[in-house]
Amino acid sequence: MPxxxxxxxxxxxxxxxxxxxxxxxxxxxxxxxxxxxxxxxWRDDEDSENDIALAANRLLAPAEKDAIFSGAFDSARRFFDDVQNGGERAVTEQHRLLYASWMGRGGMLQKISACQTTSRS
Structure with missing residues (x-):
């Protein structure tokens, strides 16, 4: 490989x-x-700090953890379990960007959902 x-x-x-x-x-x-x-x-004025905090602190279901922390990522599970067990996390710029780009009103999940709704019509 070059x-x-x-x-x-x-x-x-x-x-x-x-x-x-x-x-x-x-x-x-x-x-x-x-x-x-x-x-x-990236800021979205419609995203509330409370909504972002809820998303950032949402606990993963066991099936979600199993899907994420498998194969090459299996060794990372302990670190993220420790983070989760450490209590509530304060909202950071990282959380704000990820929330706005994926979960907020203008985020990708909203756009994907809208496309799926349109394609079913």
Whole structure:
């Protein structure tokens, strides 16, 4: 396999339309090729801190844990069990971005649901 170079690495993201930079203290998004200074934080004024906190602290069902923490990710289960057992987590920028992009009113789950409803009509 050829060694990745500055010229070939961008090809890994050829089909990416939206990129997210996410850490505990920072959460930004941009399209591929956007200069770093133009990346933006994603906020949705309709998402309440309470809704985000509920989503961030929702306990996973045993079947969800089994699906996520299997195979190569089996070793991570203990860490996440410890996090879950550590009590309620404070809402971070990471939670806000993930909630807004997936669960909020303008999020992907809402769009997928709308598409499924439309296709059934």
């Amino acid at each position: 060694r990745p170079t500055a010229r070939t690495i961008p090809q890994l993201f050829h089909f990416a339309q939206l990129l997210m930079l996410v850490s505990r203290t920072e959460a930004l998004y941009a399209t591929f090729g956007t200069a770093r200074k133009f990346w933006q934080s």
